[in-house]
Amino acid sequence: MNLYEKVFYFIAGHGRGWSFSSSDLIHKFTRQEIDNTLSDLVEKGKIRRVSRGIYDYPKYSELLKTNLSPDIEQVAHAYARKFNWQIEVSGDTALNILGLSTQIVGNYIYLSNGPSKKYEILNKINIQFKKSALKNIGFKYKESSLIVQALKTLGKENITNETxxxxxxxIDEKMYDKILKDTKTSTDWIYEIIKEICSKKSDNE
Known part of the structure; x- marks a missing residue:
């Protein structure tokens, strides 16, 4: 396998939709190898540059015959890994990502222990990182943080079966058991709803 194939194989191994920076590859390849190969991969349409220093292996829609928009969660976590930040999705952004808000979003907000920064990615979408005290940073999985933040923002009285x-x-069903273990320390009412979400009831309806 040549260098080009090795780099692409490593990227593709993370699956469609993965966002990354050169820092995600530095333990495998040299800086020069990475920079040269990523440029070639972008030029050949194998990967996409979504912002300065951030790339993705885009998901492709057979129906639309085009690449889909970048996965915002993936992009945010690529930034976090690049700068060694801890991040937490904001409540309103969690609602948007989970399809619980009808607002058209051009700005996604994440709380961070790093400096306040704003980045523009494809399609004029902005990701904003706000320096803040992080409360739910103990979660291992991004899905856990998404659900907890969304439920907190909605409030107990606004959670319906439709929600x-x-x-x-x-949420991928394969994540259900992991989320249940990950969120055990959540507020009681939130954890009870998470148990409903991860119950797989919808399969039997």
């Missing part, structure tokens, strides 16, 4: 079904549609 639960919408969240279920956005």
């Amino acid at each position: 639960i079904l919408k969240i279920q549609k956005q």
Whole structure:
């Protein structure tokens, strides 16, 4: 396998939708190898540059015959790894990512222990990192943080069966058991709803 194939194989191994920076490859390749190969991969349409220093292996829609928009969560976490930040999705952004808000979003907000920064990615979408005290940083999986932040923002009295079904549609069933273990320390009412979300009831309806 030549260098080009090795780099692409490593990227493709993370699956479609993965966002990354050169720092995600530095333990495998030299800086010069990475820079040269990423430029070639972008030029050949194998990967996409979504912002300065941030790339993705885009998901492709057979129906639309085009690459889909970047996965915002993936892009945010690529930035976090690049700068060694800890981040936490904001409540409103969690609602948008989980399809619980009808607002058209051009600005996604994440709380961070790093400096406040704003970046523009493809399609004029902005990701904003706000320096803040992080409260839910103990979660291992980004899905856990998304669900907890969304439920907190909605409030207990506003959670309906429709809410639960919408969240279920956005979360891979393979993550259910991991999320349940990951969120055990959540507020009681939030954890009870997470148990409903991860119950796989929708399969039997």
